[in-house]
Amino acid sequence: MAEKSSELFDKIVNLSKRRGIVFQSAEIYGGFRSTYDYGPIGVLMLRNVKDAWWRSMVQLRTDVVGLDASILSPPAVWEASGHLATFTDPLVDCKNCGARHREDKLDDPTQCPTCGVKGELTEPRDFNLMFKTHAGPVVDEGAVAYLRPETAQGMFINFSNVQVTSRKKPPFGIAQIGKSFRNEITPGNFVFRTREFEQMEMEFFVAPEEAEKWHEYWCQERLNWYIDHGMSKDNVCLREHTQDELSHYSSATYDVDFKFPWGWDELEGIAYRGDYDLTQHSEHSGKPLEYFDQVNNKRYRPHVIEPAAGATRTMMAFLMDAYHEEEVNGETRTVLRLHHRIAPYKIAVLPLSKKPDLQGKSQEVFTKLASQWMCDYDETQAIGKRYRRQDEIGTPYCVTVDFDTLEDNAVTVRERDTMEQVRLPIEELATWFAERLS
Ligand code: ATP
Numbered sequence: 001m002a003e004k005s006s007e008l009f010d011k012i013v014n015l016s017k018r019r020g021i022v023f024q025s026a027e028i029y030g031g032f033r034s035t036y037d038y039g040p041i042g043v044l045m046l047r048n049v050k051d052a053w054w055r056s057m058v059q060l061r062t063d064v065v066g067l068d069a070s071i072l073s074p075p076a077v078w079e080a081s082g083h084l085a086t087f088t089d090p091l092v093d094c095k096n097c098g099a100r101h102r103e104d105k106l107d108d109p110t111q112c113p114t115c116g117v118k119g120e121l122t123e124p125r126d127f128n129l130m131f132k133t134h135a136g137p138v139v140d141e142g143a144v145a146y147l148r149p150e151t152a153q154g155m156f157i158n159f160s161n162v163q164v165t166s167r168k169k170p171p172f173g174i175a176q177i178g179k180s181f182r183n184e185i186t187p188g189n190f191v192f193r194t195r196e197f198e199q200m201e202m203e204f205f206v207a208p209e210e211a212e213k214w215h216e217y218w219c220q221e222r223l224n225w226y227i228d229h230g231m232s233k234d235n236v237c238l239r240e241h242t243q244d245e246l247s248h249y250s251s252a253t254y255d256v257d258f259k260f261p262w263g264w265d266e267l268e269g270i271a272y273r274g275d276y277d278l279t280q281h282s283e284h285s286g287k288p289l290e291y292f293d294q295v296n297n298k299r300y301r302p303h304v305i306e307p308a309a310g311a312t313r314t315m316m317a318f319l320m321d322a323y324h325e326e327e328v329n330g331e332t333r334t335v336l337r338l339h340h341r342i343a344p345y346k347i348a349v350l351p352l353s354k355k356p357d358l359q360g361k362s363q364e365v366f367t368k369l370a371s372q373w374m375c376d377y378d379e380t381q382a383i384g385k386r387y388r389r390q391d392e393i394g395t396p397y398c399v400t401v402d403f404d405t406l407e408d409n410a411v412t413v414r415e416r417d418t419m420e421q422v423r424l425p426i427e428e429l430a431t432w433f434a435e436r437l438s
Helices: 002-018 040-059 075-081 152-157 159-166 208-228 276-285 311-322 356-370 383-392 403-408 426-436
Strands: 022-024 036-038 064-066 088-093 100-102 125-128 131-134 144-147 172-181 196-206 236-240 252-260 263-274 291-293 298-300 303-310 323-328 331-336 347-351 375-377 397-401 410-415 421-425
Touching (some): 002 323, 040 196, 152 159, 152 172, 196 311, 208 236, 208 303, 236 263, 252 311, 263 311, 276 303, 311 323, 347 356, 397 426, 403 410, 421 426
Parallel strands (some): 064 172, 347 397
Antiparallel strands (some): 022 036, 196 303, 236 252, 263 303, 291 298, 410 421
C-alpha cells in the first residue's frame, strides 16, 4: 500500500512536468527550492480551483462579499494579530549532519530523520515564519514591512470598510483569494508545502450566540464542496483539532483532511476564532470594530468562523484523487477523472486530418465553442493518441471533425470516462454542452 502511494506521488510529479502542469521554478538555474511555476495546463487548473471556490463562496450566496487586500503590510498589523510574537515553528538542528527540522513534525523528537542519529538534536528554538522586507529606499527599522503569511488579516482590518459599504449585517462573510508567504523550515512534498502559495479564505462574522451553529454549518459546507467537485468520499474527511494543536486565536478548529500518499493531511482549516481578531485590531488601532444592531439597539463585536483553504494544495489533491490508470485494448490508459469545473480544458476540438477544408471546419467549431468554454485544439498525431493526451489532462469531451462533417455538418463527441461516442449536428453542440458543463 505504502509503495503504491509513493508510486502515485512520483506519477503526479512526472505528469505535472511532462504535461506542463507544474514546473520547478528557476529550473534553468538549477531550481529554487520550494518554489514552483504553473505551466499552460496548471494555470488553467489552478484558476478553475479558485473560480469554483469563488463561485460557491461568493457568487451563489447573498451573505458573502469579496475583497482583494494588499500583500505588503506594516508591522502594526502583525503586532496586533499576534503573528510577530507567536507565528513560529519549533526549529531543531542536528549536530551530527546539520539538517534542520520542525520538532512538531518529527515521529521521534530525539532522532534526526535525515541521518538517523539519536540524541544529537538541539533544543527547539522559535523560528518566525514571516518574510520581512523594507519598503522604500531606506533600509531601517521604520521601513520594515512584511509579506502576509495569510490573507485573513486583510479582511479583519477592512471589516468596517466592507460592512458599511456593502450594507451587510451579521451573519455575513468577506472572502479573499491570494498569495501568502511563509518561510517554512521544511517545505516539501511537491506543492503541498511551499514558501509562496495561494490561499482561499473567508471570514464569516456572526452574533456570538450563533457562532457554534455557524461553525458546524461551515464544516459541513466545506467538506461537501470537495465531494461536490468530484473528490472521492473515501479520500476526504473532517478531523477535530486536539487542544494542543489549536492556534493562539482559536477555541475550536476542524480540518478537512485528504488522504495524501504519505497519509491523512490538511487541505483546509475551519476555525472558530471568537472575537480575537476584531478585539486585537480595535485595541491596537483605536478604531472600534463593532456592529450596531438597530433592531435590538445593541452594539457588539461579531465572532468569526474562518474556512481557510490552500488553492495550490487543493489543486494537488484534486490531481491525486482524479488520477487513474486502466487497461484498454491491452494498453494502459491514464485518465484524470476531474470534475468538469476543475478540468483545465472542457472540450478538445480534433480535426481527423490536416487537410485544409477539415482545418477550416474545425476552426469554425473551435471558435464557436471557445466563446463559452476553455477549449484545446490539436491536429498532431493519430486520433487515438490525441484522445489519450486529452484523457491524461482530464478533458471531459473531445469533438472530432471528420470527412463526413463536410457533408452532414455533424461531429463525433467522445466522453472521457466512458469513451462512448455520439454523433451530433454542429448547431446542437452549444446546447448539448451547456447541459453537461454548467
Ligand atoms: P500546516 O499545519 O500544514 O503548516 P496551517 O495549519 O498553519 O498549516 P493554516 O494557517 O490553517 O495552515 O492555512 C490554511 C491553509 O493554507 C492550509 O490548510 C493549507 O491548505 C494552506 N497552506 C498553509 N501553509 C501552506 C504552505 N506552506 N504551502 C501550501 N499551502 C499552505
